[in-house]
Structure formats: structure tokens, C-alpha cells
Amino acid sequence: MKKRYRLKKNQDFQLVFKGGFSVANRQFVVYQKKTQENDHFRVGLSVSKKVGNAVTRNRVKRLIREVIREVEPQMKKQQDYVIIARKPTAEMNFHEVRKSLLHVLKRGKIIKPAGGRSVK
Template sequence: MNKKYRLRNNMEFKKVYNGRKNYWNRNLILYIRRNGLDNSRVGYSITKKIGNSVVRNKVRRRMKEIYRLNFHNIKEGYDLIFIPKKNVVDISYKELESAMLHLLKLSGLLKN
């Protein structure tokens, strides 16, 4: 994914966290904030509580792929941060996709 679609440094993440608009379900937490740009940017924050680096990277790759496939259905002009919870390690790809889309729908960011 192109760099203009990603949150890349700590200050960008802190701005979204301080915006304090968040949604959650059993598997994920989503923080959102308007960014005033023509595109939406996304970041992923995966703590060491999830598992070792292999597990964390697997979860991050899955989340990035789900976002990439659904990128065209997400409204522009927002910064998003996805944070997985501990039980996300044990769920399937389809369940993770369902959880991410559920949060996007709850937040009103899905176009459909």
C-alpha cells in the first residue's frame, strides 16, 4: 500500500488516540479521527500481549490484507488505527474480516 495511505510516525498515532473516537467488539478496537485529507490512512498497533513476533506479524498481515481488499468501500478523510485483542490469535481469517467490517460499519465509515 502506498505511503500516503498509512500512518507512519508516533505523532500521527498520538493525534488519533487523542481524538478519542473509538469503537470495539470482541476481537478488535478501532480509533478514528478526521484528517482533512483526500484519502484515509490506516495504522495497526499490536502489543506484545498478543504473542511472539511471528504471531504478531501474522495478525498484522491478515489485517492489512483485509483492509486492502476493502479499501474502496471506506470513506475518505479519516485516520484509522486497528488494535487486536488477545483472542484474535485463535480466530480464522473470515472471523477477523467480519470483525473489521463490523467496526467499520459501526463507525459509519463503510460506503455501502
């Protein structure tokens, strides 16, 4: 995921929180808001200190970015997303993070299987 497609400023996060809607499961909360500014989606990540120390938080963010990179072609464009990782993600491996995040993205109708192929 390229840096220009990331949400970095607090103001951008607040716009998504206030103007968007959310879907969640035990591990993740995903807020989404439609925008007209970009022809690509932007993603912001939030991993609280409650999840763990800096090493753990950065690991969780890397795992989330990798999942987003995989499903990038299937995601809706012209959207801003904020993905919040909850405490259980600290003990999860890549495959568990992927499965849980895909579950939430499908619930929020953010992604759909490409070409009839299901994403597991």
C-alpha cells in the same frame, strides 16, 4: 495498502487517540479522526506483545491489511484510523478476522455497502 497510506509515527497515533473517537468489539478497537490533509485515508495498526510472539503479531497485521485492501473503496476518505488488535485475534483465521473487523467498521460507520451489495 500502500505505505504512504499508513500511520507510522507515534505523533500521528497520538493525534488520532486524543482527537478522535473509537468503536470496539471483543477482537478490535478502531479509532478514527477526520483530517483535511489527505484525499485518501491513512491506517495505523497496533498489535501488542500480549497477542503473541513476533510471528503471530505480523500474521495478524497481514490479515488486517488484507481486509482493509478489500474494503478500501467503501471506506471514508480524509480520515485517519488506528486499528488495535486484541488478544483473541491470535487464534483467528482470515475469515474470522474479516467478519469481526467488518463488524466494527460498520458499527463505526466507517464503511457502508457499495451499490446495495452487502459485505459479509
